[in-house]
Amino acid sequence: MPERMQKFVSIDRGLAAKRAAKERVQDHREILPDFAAEPAAAQASRCEQCGIAYCHIYCPLHNNIPDWLKLTAEGRLEEAYHLAQETNNFPEICGRICPQDRLCEAQWACTLEQSGHGAVTIGAIERHIGETAWKEGWVKPRRPEKRTGQSIGIVGAGPAGMAAAEELRAFGHEVHLYDRYQRMGGLMSYGIPEFKMEQYVVARRARLLTDAGITFNGGQILGDNLSFNQLQERHDAIILAYGAHRPRQLGLNGEKLAGVIPAMDYLVASSRAQIGESEAPKINAAGKRVIVIGGGDTAMDCVRTAVRQGAASVICLYRRNRANMPGSEREVAHAEEEGAIFEWQSQPEALSGVPVEIIASQLESVRRNGAIRTVRAHRTDLVADGDGGRLIPRKKPFSEFEIAADMVVNALGFLVDDAGPLTGGRVGMSERGRVAADRTTRMTAADGVFVAGDARLGPSLAVHAIREGRETAAMACRYLEQARAVVSA
Incomplete structure (x- = not known):
């Protein structure tokens, strides 16, 4: 057993042996x-x-x-x-x-x-x-020592919602989690592939929350079968932690062709099959020539999933170079080891194939394999923006090229659903397309309604969402404590 710290001179950095x-x-x-x-x-x-x-x-x-x-x-x-x-x-x-x-x-x-x-x-x-x-056996549910008699509803059971729920329950509140999926975890359960984290890891945390007395309500979609009015009637406070799920558009001709798939649709379909919610993935890359557009960690998840599904080839197109990509270099290295190809400084400009409206008249095999046939792209040069920001990709003259494709995955990122229609206009959005709230208290324009995670920040990391959940829970506790004080007075 090491006797002291600072052994970096005699011990090299090391990890457990990675599977081949x-x-x-x-x-x-x-x-x-x-x-x-x-x-x-x-x-x-x-x-x-x-x-x-x-x-x-x-x-x-x-x-x-x-x-x-x-x-x-x-x-x-x-x-x-x-x-x-x-x-x-x-x-x-x-x-x-x-x-x-x-x-x-x-x-x-x-x-x-x-x-x-x-x-x-x-x-x-x-x-x-x-x-x-x-x-x-050191991990125990955080059951409250006292009860406040107050109830809080949290919309979204991802990392922000789960972290907030645990903190609020430990404080003594009755906590209800609502989520569109049938399991807790949000994108930790449905958007992160098992080769990065197997689902028992999230499932045991979910069990810990229910053991602490938190009530989980799956299959509940705000603005659909779950109304904002219902939430306000049931609870003394609400936290909107529903994340960012809506895909950004490619903005390309042909993006509505069959076979052009939003990244999260693809990852959720794969995850549902892996955890037994479906017998086989509804979107499958097996035997297909797959193009993934994007350079973040979600793009890497899609690339590596397609490889495991048996794609004929997997190519990732990213408009900047390796040094300027937003995703983890570690994930890129894993993908390359597994056979994915990266076309750096390559920007798609159009998709072509059989139009969607024609597909209805085609054979079932055509419908199943999709309509996309070709991605046209160009190479880019990276130039300074003049303000010291990220390098800007500019089209390189006479650099157009085409790649054959049976499936294109749009991994350009996600947007937050507009809170206005979901809350009957009582909660608004910021200019940046996020749920608007006070920066300190995290409360929205609606009294007692807070926001946490990607819904407030925009698409971000799970670790940021956990921090958001903890901080927003503290603000909600303060609000509820003040409400109790008013009643007691």
Whole structure:
């Protein structure tokens, strides 16, 4: 067992052995196993224990990373877990799906990465702490010691909604979670493929919330079979945490052709098949030439899913270069290992194929295989925007090219559903297309109605959503406490 910290000179950065690409593309299981106890302690002992812990600063949850690394190095895993749980409702989830290479393990966040020794494997150790806690029975439902007699309804059971629910329940409120899907987790359950996080990880957290007394209402869609009036009648406060699901449009001729699929439709179809909600994915890349448009982590999830479904080929088109992509470099590397091809500095300009209105008269096989046949694109040059921002892609003259395609996945990002129609006009939207709310209190224009997660921020990371859920829960608790004080007076 390591006796002290700062062993980065004698111990190299390391991870648990990744499954070989040829093996892992045959299934949807996670590609990295958990650390064993000794390697986890050794890796934790590499931490330099900086005077100013930039890993703590750059973590959206401001996790006490150096402290739980030291506890791990000393073999004090139960203490490490409880310390991690103080700031993070789902440490073993964040250890799997956070892009640590852009956050706590980045060059600007880990001194060891900056000095050339290789960042501490913070994410893998965080996962190990959480997994050990589950195995040892240290993870307990946070049942309230007292009851407030007040009720709160949360629309959206993703990371923001689940984190808010746990905090509010622990405070003593009656909590109801509403979600369009039949399981808790939101996009953690339906949008993140199992090769990044197997679904038992989310399912056991969901069970923990119900064990704490939180009521989950699945199959409930705000503005459809769940009305805002009903929520206001049932609850003393409401949190809108319904995320960002609506796909951005490609803005290209031909984007309405059959076979052009929104990324989340594709990932949800795959996830439902994997968790047993359908016998086979309703959208399947098997045998098809697949083009994924986009450069974020969602695009990487689509690329890697298509490979596992047995696509004939998988090509990702992104208009900037590798250094300027928004997604995780780690995920790109995984995708390349698994056989995906990246066409950097390539911008689609049109899609062509059989128009949708003609398909009805075609054979069933044509309908099943889709109508898209070709993606036309051009190469780009990257130029400075003059304000020090991201490089702007400009069309490179005489650089047009075409790629054959049977399926095109639109992974350009997502938009937040307009809260106006969903709430009878009582909640509005900001100029940036997000649910409008006070920046400090998180309350919308409707009294007692708060907003959290992607609905307020726009599409973001799960770790940001968890922070949002925790912070908004605190604001809702304050509001409800003031309401109790008024009644008592």
